[in-house]
Amino acid sequence: MxxxxxxxxxxxxxxxxxxxxxxxxxxxxxxxxxxxxxxxxxxxxxxxxxxxxxxxxxxxxxxxxxxxxxxxxxxxxxxxxxxxxxxxxxxxxxxxxxxxxxxxxxxxxxxxxxxxxxxxxxxxxxxxxxxxxxxxxxxxxxxxxxDEETLTARELEVLTLAATGLSNRELALELLLSEATVKTHLHHAFTKLDASNRQAAIAIALKRGIIRL
The missing domain is CATH 3.40.50.2300 (Response regulator)
Incomplete structure (x- = not known):
C-alpha cells in the first residue's frame, strides 16, 4: 500500500x-x-x-x-x-x-x-x-x-556522503539503511549521471554543482 x-x-x-x-x-x-x-x-x-x-x-x-x-x-x-x-x-x-x-x-x-x-x-x-x-x-x-537534475533527495544524500570517503558499509550505518539499499541508490545515481563508477559520479556531480562538500 x-x-x-x-x-x-x-x-x-x-x-x-x-x-x-x-x-x-x-x-x-x-x-x-x-x-x-x-x-x-x-x-x-x-x-x-x-x-x-x-x-x-x-x-x-x-x-x-x-x-x-x-x-x-x-x-x-x-x-x-x-x-x-x-x-x-x-x-x-x-x-x-x-x-x-x-x-x-x-x-x-x-x-x-x-x-x-x-x-x-x-x-x-x-x-x-x-x-x-x-x-x-x-x-x-x-x-x-x-538526467543530472533528477537525483532523488536520498540519492543526493548518499552520493554526498560517498564523496566524503565513506564506504558502502559506513553509509549504511550512517543512514540506517542496508548495504543493498545504499548500492541501489548509488547505482541509480551512476545511471542518471552517465557515470561508470563511484569516483566518476562524484566528480561529475561536483563539477556540475549537483552536490557540494
Missing part, C-alpha cells in the same frame, strides 16, 4: 484529488494539509501512528501569504528524507520545473493530467523512479537537464 500526503490550499481540490486516488486499491491518502505548517504536522502525526507517507503531492502555489510549494517540499524532505514529493501544479514553465527538481522533487505533474497518468506517477515515485509528465520530461531531455 502506498500512503500519500496531499498539500494544497484549496480544500475542494484536495478532497476531489483524495477521492480520485482512493479509487485505487494500492493507494491510500492518509493526510492532507493546506500549507507548510499543517503539512509538517500531518506528516509528523502520521509517522507517529506508524503510517508514514511514502509520497506527497504538493501544489506549487499555496497562497500569497504562505511559503510556496518549493519551501514546503524542502521542509517535508528534511523531516522525512525518504519521502518522495511530486509537485502537482497548474503551471509547468521550465523555470518552475527546474526549481522543483533542484529542490529534490521526485516528479512534476500539471493538474490537468489524466487520472491514469497521475496514478502511474505516484507508483513510479514510490518505486524510486522519476515521475515527470511525459511532455515535461521530453523538454528537459532536450535541454540536457533531466
Amino acid at each position: 502506498i500512503h500519500l500526503l496531499l498539500v494544497d490550499d484549496h480544500p475542494t481540490l484536495r478532497h476531489g484529488l483524495r477521492a480520485l486516488l482512493d479509487t485505487q486499491l494500492d493507494l491510500e491518502v492518509i493526510a492532507e494539509a493546506g500549507g507548510l505548517d499543517d503539512a509538517v504536522a500531518a506528516l509528523t502525526a502520521a509517522t507517529g501512528e506508524g503510517r508514514a507517507p511514502g509520497v506527497a503531492l504538493v501544489d506549487l502555489d499555496l497562497g500569497a501569504d504562505a511559503p510556496d510549494g518549493i519551501a514546503t517540499l524542502v521542509e517535508l524532505v528534511r523531516h522525512a528524507p525518504g519521502l518522495r514529493v511530486i509537485v502537482f501544479s497548474a503551471y509547468d514553465s521550465d523555470a518552475d520545473v527546474v526549481r522543483a527538481m533542484e529542490a529534490g522533487a521526485a516528479g512534476y505533474l500539471v493538474k490537468d493530467s489524466a487520472p491514469e497518468q497521475l496514478f502511474r506517477a505516484v507508483r513510479a515515485a514510490a518505486a524510486g523512479q522519476p515521475a515527470f509528465a511525459a511532455p515535461i520530461a521530453a523538454r528537459l531531455h532536450d535541454r540536457g537537464r533531466f
Whole structure:
C-alpha cells in the first residue's frame, strides 16, 4: 500500500484529488494539509501512528501569504528524507520545473493530467523512479537537464556522503539503511549521471554543482 500526503490550499481540490486516488486499491491518502505548517504536522502525526507517507503531492502555489510549494517540499524532505514529493501544479514553465527538481522533487505533474497518468506517477515515485509528465520530461531531455537534475533527495544524500570517503558499509550505518539499499541508490545515481563508477559520479556531480562538500 502506498500512503500519500496531499498539500494544497484549496480544500475542494484536495478532497476531489483524495477521492480520485482512493479509487485505487494500492493507494491510500492518509493526510492532507493546506500549507507548510499543517503539512509538517500531518506528516509528523502520521509517522507517529506508524503510517508514514511514502509520497506527497504538493501544489506549487499555496497562497500569497504562505511559503510556496518549493519551501514546503524542502521542509517535508528534511523531516522525512525518504519521502518522495511530486509537485502537482497548474503551471509547468521550465523555470518552475527546474526549481522543483533542484529542490529534490521526485516528479512534476500539471493538474490537468489524466487520472491514469497521475496514478502511474505516484507508483513510479514510490518505486524510486522519476515521475515527470511525459511532455515535461521530453523538454528537459532536450535541454540536457533531466538526467543530472533528477537525483532523488536520498540519492543526493548518499552520493554526498560517498564523496566524503565513506564506504558502502559506513553509509549504511550512517543512514540506517542496508548495504543493498545504499548500492541501489548509488547505482541509480551512476545511471542518471552517465557515470561508470563511484569516483566518476562524484566528480561529475561536483563539477556540475549537483552536490557540494
